[in-house]
Amino acid sequence: MELKTNILIVGGGTGGIAAAIAATNLDQDVVLVTDADWVGGQLTAQLVPADESLWVESVGGTARYRAYRQAVRRYYRDHYPLTPEACTNPLLNPGNCMLNLCSYEPRVGVAVLAQMTAWAEARGNLRILRGWTPTGADTDHDRVRAVQFRHRDGRELVVQAAYVLDATDLGDLLPLTGAEYRVGSESQSQTGELHALPGKPDPTRVQAFTWCAAVSYDRRPGADHRIAKPARYEHFRNWRYESLATDVSGLRISFQTPSHRGVQQFALLPEEFVVGKHPFPLWIYRRVLAVANFPAELAPQEITLVNWPMNDYFDGPVVDVSTTEREQNFSEARELTRSLIYWLQHEAPRPDGGTGYPGICLRPDVSGTADGLAQEPYIREGRRLEAQFMVSENHVGVHARTGFAIPAHQRLTPDQRRVVLSKKICAEQFADSVGTGFYGIDIHRHVGGEPGPNLEVFPYQIPLGALLPVRLRNLLPAAKNLGVTHLTNGCYRLHPTEWNIGEAAGSLAAYCLRHGIEPAQVRGPVHLGDFQALLRQQGVDLEWPEEHSTIQHPEFLKKLHAAGVPINQPRYYC
16 A cells, blocks of 8 residues: 655654644644554553643643643543532642643543544544554655555555654654664763763663553452462562662562662552651552542542553663564563562552552553553653754753752752852753753663663753754654753653654644745744744744743742642652
8 A cells, every 4th residue: 555645754652643733733734654553652552641840731832732731621521520629620630640730541632632633634634544563764865755664464555755754752763764863872972961971872771661551449348350470570579679689679579669869668559658757659649530539429440550660671672673672572561560560469568567459450441452551662762863953961951051960859959049040040042942841851770770860950942953864854853752862862751842842843844845945944044933933823832931941930839839739749750
């Protein structure tokens, strides 16, 4: 089968679907090809609740992303029997989780995205093809002419396009098209970054990925949902972090896990957590449906998503390895998550002195799979485009730009804050900005188990130069595969920023088709202002308001507190 379109988007993740919405709203024909059954990636198929700044309700993103979140809230108001208080709450948070102001079930995200693309699909501007994996590309000098795909049932497809957007989580099109790209960790001599590797670069030093799961806790007397012991359970249960080999907290599957904050202790259920006294509450951390939003007689089972330090998979790489090795590591990651669920059900220590929570049950209906595990792995880091401009720690990092060594999750001291405000220190201001974001440099353990840095950043911008390949003329990144370093991937990889990257890439391709020019020309003086004006018209924030450009702006936090938003928890990362 062969197709021809203006814009081909490969990958249906958060950035891919945002790119499709943006391009079709600018009257371009789009074919989006994905190997998943659900579009949305992190937001849906990967079971990763959105990690967002507290400012996302008003600034630091795009109008369409905010509209998506508001549509999620409206979906619950329209279709769920909420309490009057929940129904009228303008900041309704269906899951009342710790990560953000709007956590929700993945299937609701799927439904809302279907609403957002419905008109484009109805009028024929958008065609979404599911179950297809890219297998090759046809290039002509510095242009990509077509991409080849194979369906899971064996069928083959070729799509020709004027512009090709790579919205895959691993950056699958970069090697297929011969694009220049990076993998793993750069050295200080390459990037000049304060926290880059002091010696040689290491292409194998990539962040862990996670195969998430959806679970509930059945509180009925005698409820027992225990699964059979996974074949690799003993291996994962007995694995210890080398740095803490003699300490019980060094066990990989445990309620005590080594972290950048020291040994982090966890509680499971909400009632086992006491602020200031008890460990971190895992259940609330990524909860997506909370009983507090429902009348007691209609309260459903709560749902939380398991994306915890214990099921981060760092045992082997999935980037630039053979298909056999990648699939083996994916299989092992699923086995690790099943092992964690088994441990919770059978062996996890309870505060009452007992062991195991037999009421923990996997939720296939929530995940859209047969076993309750996600449809796709949550990939934190894949291939990164070698772009005309590479965003480094020096452009966004608080330590790098101020000299103040501020660990993630901590605030500047009053004296340090006065210095930052008086000197108006902020992230690098990019003249070619195509969006904004805010998330700390959060590097999970690398392949092999070595911990990564967690560093505070200033609210940042997305430069157009980071979306432009050094050579290819019609290939654009539309996910976390833009021109960033290993370190800045740690802050540009999360939901709102990936959505913005996708919107910018989709809008850029549409603008180029409309004006008969190429992306590199848009960065020049003739078109940059017009393209940025188009983005503003589409509701894309290109800069941060001055009062938000330094971290932890206190006046905004006061406003949230006055609105009843629980902001006393530190900011946690995904």
